[in-house]
Amino acid sequence: MADTRRTLHIASWDDRFLAWLLDILLVGAVLSALGEAAGVFSLLAGGLSGTTPFTGLNGLGLFVYWTVLEGRQGQSVGKIVMSIAVTDERGEAIDYVTAAIESFGKAFLLPLDILVGWLAYEKEGLRLFNKLSSTIVIETDEEETGKPRDVEYVYPSDK
Template sequence: MTANPRTLHIAAWDDRFLAWLLDILLVGIALSALGEAAGVFSLLTGSLSATTPFTGLNGLGLFVYWTVLEGRQGQSAGKMVMNIAVTDERGDAIDYGTAAIESFGKAFLLPIDILVGWLAYEKEGLRLFNKLSSTIVIETDEAETGKPSDVEYVYPDER
């Protein structure tokens, strides 16, 4: 007897791009503010510009940000806004090590990560480092209802 297969909806590239953009803006603003306050930002990384979001302190900041949030809950702030999440290939939560592998490509090697993904894994919707970490990016159930589909909430008034 086989169980019904779990249905996972792979996130669209445009949702993933918007989540990424929100994340780099958020981390870039935070690093810029911290760097300016400390007076060392430009000394360590050069200027914060659209051409260098993957180098120096910016890349390291993004790597740590994505590794921690996606390893903990599968979602960065950008992914939460876009109702998408990183999971393993079965749709289950990933750990910090897996998140680190998955995050490395988008923090430091995004052009190569995306290009190889589009050329080699186009139908699967994967970046190279998704493939290397055995992860996928899926739409979350919260997008439609605001609540997970497999959870029933019992409120104090209903007991």
Template sequence: MARPRTIHIASWDDRFLAWLVDVLLVGAVLSGLGEVAGVFSLVTGSLSVTTPFAGLNGLALFAYWTVLEGRQGQSAGKMVMDIAVRDERGDLIDYGTAAIESFGKAFLLPLDCLIGWLAYEEEGLRLFNRLSSTIVVEVDEEETARPDDVEYVYPSEK
């Protein structure tokens, strides 16, 4: 019989710091795009071009998390904190699951967290983790280790 898989659930502290990194990163990109649009609007004489960027934060974060977490299970913030979103078995999730999981933190974070803390405190889940059947886990060192059957040759060794 196979030994059960051990999965370490990520702490709320690590999850918060990953979220903060993501929000700052996406905010900086949107701010930069807003500045470019602002310069463009001054040249064309229309100042209304910059106003849509103020309302795009939630949409940009939703798209950012859905794409990155659906592709590899990690956003930039999660990479920094060595955590990842997985299904309940610890496997990678797909884009549809990532979209459900991301919706709560992009658009309803206070409610998402509050319900999660009250209803799923023991499990460490947000509401939308529960709805999407996902968990946030510490990245296993074996997962990021080099494969045994691959030899890397670096430019300095040629």
């Protein structure tokens, strides 16, 4: 009988941090642009307040962003760039509910999420909300990302 075990390489904290940083910069820029546009429209409509409807919604924006992308494909833009992905504990894709649980901690409770993770799950490389959602963050093979494992592609340039 063949050994069917898979080897999963847990992503480093450095790669995870850089992916997170890319994501918050991207989402922050988008929300800032939307907030500026809303602020301009508010002033044009006679609003006296300098605040926008998007003030304080960064956490919600990040939560929705991570939940949608990681629930759909296991990767946010930052994770794609860093070649890492969120999976279940067996390395399989997660669903939107699992992605929402996993994303809640990093969107709203990041200091607590990481601190508990470092203290309680340091060896496993988990945040608290990874543990609660039964997810892990793994390294991906760039060449295999998005391709079936049992298919070999031959490109025109290979002929």
